[in-house]
Amino acid sequence: MKLQQLRYLVEVAKQGLNVSEAAEKLHTSQPGISKQIRLLEDELGIQIFIRNGKRVVAVSDPGKEVLKISERILREAQNLKRVGDEFSREAEGSLTVATTHTQARYALPATITAFMQRYPAVRLSIKQGSPTQICDMVISGEADLAIATEGIALFKELAMLPCYEWNRGVVVPVDHPLLALDRPITLADIARYPIITYDFAFTGRSKINKAFANEGLNPSVVLTAIDTDVIKTYVGLGLGIGIIANMAFEPARDTGLRIIDASHLFEPSTTKIGIRRDAYLRGFAYTFIELFAPHLHRREVETALLANVHEEELDEEA
Numbered sequence: 001m002k003l004q005q006l007r008y009l010v011e012v013a014k015q016g017l018n019v020s021e022a023a024e025k026l027h028t029s030q031p032g033i034s035k036q037i038r039l040l041e042d043e044l045g046i047q048i049f050i051r052n053g054k055r056v057v058a059v060s061d062p063g064k065e066v067l068k069i070s071e072r073i074l075r076e077a078q079n080l081k082r083v084g085d086e087f088s089r090e091a092e093g094s095l096t097v098a099t100t101h102t103q104a105r106y107a108l109p110a111t112i113t114a115f116m117q118r119y120p121a122v123r124l125s126i127k128q129g130s131p132t133q134i135c136d137m138v139i140s141g142e143a144d145l146a147i148a149t150e151g152i153a154l155f156k157e158l159a160m161l162p163c164y165e166w167n168r169g170v171v172v173p174v175d176h177p178l179l180a181l182d183r184p185i186t187l188a189d190i191a192r193y194p195i196i197t198y199d200f201a202f203t204g205r206s207k208i209n210k211a212f213a214n215e216g217l218n219p220s221v222v223l224t225a226i227d228t229d230v231i232k233t234y235v236g237l238g239l240g241i242g243i244i245a246n247m248a249f250e251p252a253r254d255t256g257l258r259i260i261d262a263s264h265l266f267e268p269s270t271t272k273i274g275i276r277r278d279a280y281l282r283g284f285a286y287t288f289i290e291l292f293a294p295h296l297h298r299r300e301v302e303t304a305l306l307a308n309v310h311e312e313e314l315d316e317e318a
Contacts, residue, residue, distance in 0.1 A: 003077055005040040006070040008033045009048065013067055014140070017049070017056040075141060075278060094123040095285055098134035098143035101227045103271065106248045108147070111292040119284050130199075130226070138276055144285055146274035147292070150206065158274035159304050163293035165270050167263035168208070171235050171242040171249060174258055178241065185260050187212055191219040194240035196231050199224045207267045208243055232257060277305060 007026065012033065015021040023030040034054075041048050048063035049056045059067065099108065104126055116124060127134065127143055131150045137143040139157050146152060152160050170190055172178050178189060197208060212219050222240050225231050228248040235242040236256050249259040273289060273296070275281070286298040 001040065001043060002036075003074070005036045006074055008036050009040065010067065010070050010074060012037070012049070012056065013059065017058070019056060072278070075276070078141065078280075091119055091284065092121045093282055093284070094125065095145075095282070095288060096125040096127060096137075096143040097145045097147060097288070098127045098129060098137040099147040100131065100134065100149070101128055102245055102248055103147050103149075104128055105228065106245070107271065108292070111288065114291050115284075115288050118287065122284050135274055138274055141276075144275075144279070144281070145289070147271065148274070149269045149271050152272050152274040155274065157276060159277050159307075161273045161275070161289070161293070161296055161301060161304055163271045163273055163296070165268040166245055166247055167268050168243055168266050169246045169249060169259040170262050171232060171244055171254070171257050171259045173236065173238060174256060176241065176258070178260060179258055184264060185262055187215045187217055187265055190241065190243070190262070190265075191217045194222040195219050195243060196223045196225070196234050196240040197221060197243040198228075198231070199226045207269055211266045275301070275305060279305070 008022065008028075011022040011026055012019055015025065019030050019033055023033050026033070037048065044066065046062045046066070047060050048066050050058040050060055050063075097108075108126070112124065112126070115122075127137060129137065131146075131148040131152065132154075134143065134146045134148055135152055135155045135158060138146045139155065146158065147163070149166075152158055170178065170185060178185060178193075181189065191212065200206075200209075223231075223234055225234075228244050231242045231244055232248075232254060234240065243262070244259075246259070246261065246263065249257075273293065281301070286301060289296050289301055290298070
């Protein structure tokens with residue numbers, strides 16, 4: 001049994017059982033992958049993939065277990081490499097952070113700037129996606145950390161560390177009637193106008209929907225986007241009023257708009273960092289986390305990971 005065989009196996013599964021695409025991703029040949037997987041099947045004495053002629057069509061029941069173990073072995077092999085790098089090249093390596101547009105655009109710049117100044121030899125990569133997509137990136141090993149508000153709690157493979165709370169505001173053109181209110185804005189006030197806000201999967205949208213539903217209101221959401229800058233652009237064009245994260249409003253740049261605080265109308269949201277329970281983090285990864293969330297020192301992160309590993313073991317025993 002070789003690690004390379006396990007890599008072939010896992011990549012075929014990741015590519016939807018398409019051996020050709022797996023071969024392309026791994027820069028090798030399709031016959032070579034097929035041969036090595038058959039050798040592994042012969043060694044284990046089981047059929048991992050179910051085939052129809054030369055085409056792989058499904059994963060067998062024992063194959064599903066083999067895939068789980070193979071993924072775990074490959075992660076641990078990567079952890080071993082990281083241990084070596086940690087002690088031989090303390091300030092070199094790579095760190096990949098998967099996050100949403102709002103976090104990347106508004107919450108992370110100061111952290112990234114400070115981190116790159118401290119670790120100029122570390123290759124830092126920021127990947128963007130929906131909360132589900134970025135969590136999948138961490139689970140699959142494409143990213144080291146996930147930073148998001150929604151979705152992380154749905155993934156049992158990830159340890160969750162709360163970073164900070166935030167809330168929302170209503171963004172309007174400079175001459176909008178809502179700016180003339182001499183009292184705090186209400187949900188009924190907002191519901192009188194067409195609304196532009198986040199796509200359902202992003203940035204606390206569930207809290208927005210819940211607030212209106214609790215008041216028996218059915219606002220007209222005319223446009224949704226995954227990008228706060230897009231929302232502000234269309235508010236500026238007069239297509240509606242926007243509901244955005246307060247941190248995403250920049251007075252110096254958003255000169256044609258104003259924001260009305262609406263934090264009294266919605267439940268606060270909490271941005272979290274998601275880390276694989278079995279991850280081995282390099283020292284500079286702990287530094288990145290602490291720069292982003294100063295209360296999350298290395299000890300707190302390690303304690304959270306250890307607690308989550310124990311929970312996973314108990315789940316397996318049950």
